[in-house]
Amino acid sequence: MKYFVSAILGIFLVLPSCKKDSINDQLGIPYVNVSRYIFLSDPNFIGLNAVGGFAYLDAGSKGIIVYHRAFDEYVAFDRHCTWRTQDNCQVVNDTNTTVILNCVCCESKFSMVDGTVLNGPTLNGLLQYNAQISSPGTLHIYN
Numbered sequence: 241m242k243y244f245v246s247a248i249l250g251i252f253l254v255l256p257s258c259k260k261d262s263i264n265d266q267l268g269i270p271y272v273n274v275s276r277y278i279f280l281s282d283p284n285f286i287g288l289n290a291v292g293g294f295a296y297l298d299a300g301s302k303g304i305i306v307y308h309r310a311f312d313e314y315v316a317f318d319r320h321c322t323w324r325t326q327d328n329c330q331v332v333n334d335t336n337t338t339v340i341l342n343c344v345c346c347e348s349k350f351s352m353v354d355g356t357v358l359n360g361p362t363l364n365g366l367l368q369y370n371a372q373i374s375s376p377g378t379l380h381i382y383n
Contacts, residue, residue: 267322267325267364268322268325268326269301269318269320269322269367270301272299272300272301273383274299274300274381274382274383275380275381275382275383276297276299276304276381276382277378277379277380277381278295278306278378278380278381279377279378280377280378280379281377285306285379288306288308288314288379289308290308291308291309291310291311292308292338292339293307293308294306294307294308294333294338294352296319297316297381300318300319300320300367300369301319301320301367302318302319302320302321302328302329302331303318303319303330304317304318304319304369304381305317305319305331305333305341305352306371306379306381307339307352307353309353312373314371314372314373314379315352315353315354315355315368315371316369316370316371316381317341317350317355317366317367317368317369318366318367318368318369319331319341319366320367321343321345321346321348321362322348322357322362322363322364322365322366322367323345323346323360323361323362324345324346327346329344329345330344331343331344331348331350331366332344334349338352339351339352340352340358341366343362346361346362347359348360348361348362350365355368369381369382370382370383
């Protein structure tokens with residue numbers, strides 16, 4: 241009984257120090273704090289003014305790609321490929337279509353619309369950031 245009580249106490253002492261794994265931990269992508277504002281009038285981001293447009297942002301683990309999905313709807317994904325994340329591979333836009341991202345190392349393909357895997361070897365979609373219009377003409381990308 242003494243050992244049982246000690247074991248239970250030990251569990252309760254260890255549990256508070258454990259934190260729930262974040263999606264970064266699950267994917268193996270390093271956590272990078274992101275809070276960037278994009279001014280849609282900036283010439284570097286002019287492509288985001290049209291639905292279907294995209295732009296690269298120097299932030300996140302391997303960079304971020306922002307895609308204008310619908311009228312006032314934007315999505316943002318880390319460009320760090322989810323296959324063997326320790327290889328530090330990056331996804332880039334497929335030159336044949338604007339809605340597919342290719343990994344330069346493993347040739348996995350991802351949808352720019354929602355970050356899902358279109359073709360492996362990876363099984364995990366891209367890490368997504370929040371993308372929200374914070375004021376007219378300003379897009380906030382954050383985690």
